[in-house]
Structures are given as C-alpha cells and as structure tokens.
Amino acid sequence: MLAADLRSEARDDFEDVTSPRRRCIVTGAVTERDALLRFVVDPEHRLVVDIEQRLPGRGIWLSADRETLMKACAKNVFAKAARAGVIVPRELVEQVEARLIRHCLNMIGLARRAGQAAFGFEKARDWFRSGRTGLLLIAADASANARAKGRAFTDAEPLVVPLTASELGGVAGRERSVYVVIAPGGFARCIRREGLRLAGIRRTADVQEAARETASRGNGVLLQT
Numbered sequence: 001m002l003a004a005d006l007r008s009e010a011r012d013d014f015e016d017v018t019s020p021r022r023r024c025i026v027t028g029a030v031t032e033r034d035a036l037l038r039f040v041v042d043p044e045h046r047l048v049v050d051i052e053q054r055l056p057g058r059g060i061w062l063s064a065d066r067e068t069l070m071k072a073c074a075k076n077v078f079a080k081a082a083r084a085g086v087i088v089p090r091e092l093v094e095q096v097e098a099r100l101i102r103h104c105l106n107m108i109g110l111a112r113r114a115g116q117a118a119f120g121f122e123k124a125r126d127w128f129r130s131g132r133t134g135l136l137l138i139a140a141d142a143s144a145n146a147r148a149k150g151r152a153f154t155d156a157e158p159l160v161v162p163l164t165a166s167e168l169g170g171v172a173g174r175e176r177s178v179y180v181v182i183a184p185g186g187f188a189r190c191i192r193r194e195g196l197r198l199a200g201i202r203r204t205a206d207v208q209e210a211a212r213e214t215a216s217r218g219n220g221v222l223l224q225t
Contacts, residue, residue, distance in 0.1 A: 022061040025081045026068050034193050037062045037069070037096065039078065046087045047078050049096050051103045058082070064200035069093050093201070100198040104163065107194055108137075108180060109171045111187040117180060119172045121149065124181040128153050134184030135192055139165035140207040142178045150179055161195040162202040 040057035111117035169177035
C-alpha cells in the first residue's frame, strides 16, 4: 500500500472518534486503541505521548512496540502523519518507556489504595484460594522457581510484567515484591492492558539485565536464575 494511501486511511481513523480501532502509522496494522500508543502535537509543534489517550488534538497512533517506535523516529513518520513540521524529542523512546512505567505503577498503587491489590506470595495464594483474584503479576526479575510457584496455585497464566521486584515493592513501601495480586474488575483489566503495552516497549531481558547489574554492585538481591 502506498504511503499516501496509509495517510488517507489514517486520517479517516482520526476523524471516526467512535471507532475503537486505529491504524499504526508505521506498520499500517489496524488494531484496538488499547494496544496502541497515542501521540499528539502541542501548540509549540512538539510531539507528546498521550499515555492515557485523553489529550486534545488529532491523534497519531503507533503500535506499542520498541522497534516500531524507533523506526518511526528514524524515518520521521510523525511529521508525515501530522502533515506539518513536528519536533520529535531525541530521547522519545526512553520518555515513552518512563511514562509507561510510571503509569503502570500508578495504576497498581491506585488498586492498592482501593483495597483491590495485595503484595507477596502468601497474600496472592490466599486471594486465589478465596476467589478474589483477577490478575497475578510476577516481577520480570523473578527466578524460574518463583514463577513456577506463582503458576502452581492458579489456572490462569500470570502476567510477567516488565517491572522489577523492587519497583513493584516500592508501590507498597516494601523493599521488594515478586508477586502482586489484583482483584477482579476494572483495575485488573486496566493493569493487564498497561502491562502488555509496557512489555512492547520495555524488554523483559533489559529489566533482567538491569537487575543483574544492580546485584553485581551489591545494591540488591538477584532473583533471576
């Protein structure tokens, strides 16, 4: 498909605000908005990532995939999609990753404050036994044994979220937390969605490598085997 055709169809997607699907400006794939990243151009012509997909302005949609985002930056497709000059931050990929991490942790924190999240293996196991669990999160730097333990008490596949045990634990004021359990409902759905978007941008292998580096400096305990 020609680039002009892609832009034409993308424009139709922007204008149909009732549609739950959008087209990625790089791959041309049409998918649910929840699986995509939305960008807008601010009044100073700067590209801004709209993590919650609420900012005013014409949306520019991109697959939540690190390589796709890097390709969009390298080929300046944002300017083509916006049909205007756009200032793209040099560290856009890192900015998007940081925003997704913060948003994901914020959602987990909101669930905790609402009594819809618990931390640690025993709490996770107890919640599953009582039927209170909609989602089990396992830290990306968890050991193979820890992952197996998490799978042992649930029929559902846990989400190995690309967050470290230290990052997850920090939400609850703990040093570490390998397991986080979320009650069924809106929080579980939202956190799963955000975890999957983050997984496309922040590679689990990168998280594990960062944990190894931290452990080698003596600043933490390495869980990954």
